[in-house]
Amino acid sequence: xxxxxxxxxxxxVGLLSACGEKPQVMGTRSDASPYSGPTGTAASYSAAxxxxxxxxxxEQSLRARAQYGQNDYTRAP
Amino acid sequence: MARMKFICDSERCIxxxxxxxxxxxxxxxxxxxxxxxxxTLNDGVxxxxxxxxxxxxxxxxxxxxxxxxxxxxxxxxGVVLHDKDVxxxxxxxxxxxxxxxxxxxxxxxxxxxxxxxxxxxxxxxxEANGSQAEFEKYGRNxxxxxxxxxxxxxxxxxxxxxxxxxxxxxxxxxxxxxxNKGAEVWGWGTAxxxxxxxxPAKEGGKS
Numbered sequence: 001x002x003x004x005x006x007x008x009x010x011x012x013v014g015l016l017s018a019c020g021e022k023p024q025v026m027g028t029r030s031d032a033s034p035y036s037g038p039t040g041t042a043a044s045y046s047a048a049x050x051x052x053x054x055x056x057x058x059e060q061s062l063r064a065r066a067q068y069g070q071n072d073y074t075r076a077p
Numbered sequence: 078m079a080r081m082k083f084i085c086d087s088e089r090c091i092x093x094x095x096x097x098x099x100x101x102x103x104x105x106x107x108x109x110x111x112x113x114x115x116x117t118l119n120d121g122v123x124x125x126x127x128x129x130x131x132x133x134x135x136x137x138x139x140x141x142x143x144x145x146x147x148x149x150x151x152x153x154x155g156v157v158l159h160d161k162d163v164x165x166x167x168x169x170x171x172x173x174x175x176x177x178x179x180x181x182x183x184x185x186x187x188x189x190x191x192x193x194x195x196x197x198x199x200x201x202x203x204e205a206n207g208s209q210a211e212f213e214k215y216g217r218n219x220x221x222x223x224x225x226x227x228x229x230x231x232x233x234x235x236x237x238x239x240x241x242x243x244x245x246x247x248x249x250x251x252x253x254x255x256x257n258k259g260a261e262v263w264g265w266g267t268a269x270x271x272x273x274x275x276x277p278a279k280e281g282g283k284s
């Protein structure tokens with residue numbers, strides 16, 4: 001009985017450890033464009049001032065962010 | 078939009094490693110893996126220079142050229158990314174990369190079976206933008222959130238610039254003109270034989 005229980009436990013541990021493996025997708029996948037915006041809960045972290053899916057507004061927003069966030073000569077002449 | 082690029086201004090970098098910390102924190106990069114590093118030349122000698130180095134998202138990326146399983150791809154914005162599901166962790170990209178960008182973590186989901194990890198320009202991977210699966214393998218996708226890479230945005234002296242190549246080049250050019258010392262990009266003279274690089278400071282030049 002004990003040996004049987006032990007074997008069952010071993011089998012269970014084996015099964016559970018196999019469940020830890022993450023699925024992988026074979027072949028080259030295509031990536032969504034960044035201007036399509038984040039999905040799910042990550043959308044709440046999106047920067048303001050642009051519309052998801054609108055490439056032009058995304059580009060303009062990033063340009064502005066780069067210019068005003070990194071070019072201190074525009075802030076302190 | 079031009080290609081996304083990093084530029085590090087060696088006249089401003091103070092070797093604080095803020096970019097390294099920001100990167101590790103933002104993407105929860107495991108212990109022992111550095112997607113970004115600060116390199117100092119002539120450390121301790123007056124005139125030492127530091128620059129922050131990571132994947133430079135090369136236009137003609139050698140890692141892409143040598144990868145035997147073709148796991149690399151380039152986005153429309155010029156960001157060089159890779160698919161960890163395809164990567165076999167062979168390390169060829171590490172030999173090919175002139176910047177030592179590819180890293181090979183040995184633990185955690187970042188390094189499933191020793192697969193390569195590198196700077197993603199905060200643009201994630203092929204999984205859905207901002208998804209948990211993407212975060213676990215590649216870290217945050219700030220670009221899809223309309224933000225620039227965390228390292229550059231956190232840089233206290235704004236030595237590290239990131240974004241549209243035209244914009245960052247313009248910012249850097251403006252600085253060089255204001256400092257009035259001539260070209261200051263590291264290796265410029267070696268690469269192009271410009272007499273500007275390495276010339277003594279002009280009279281009235283600031284830095």
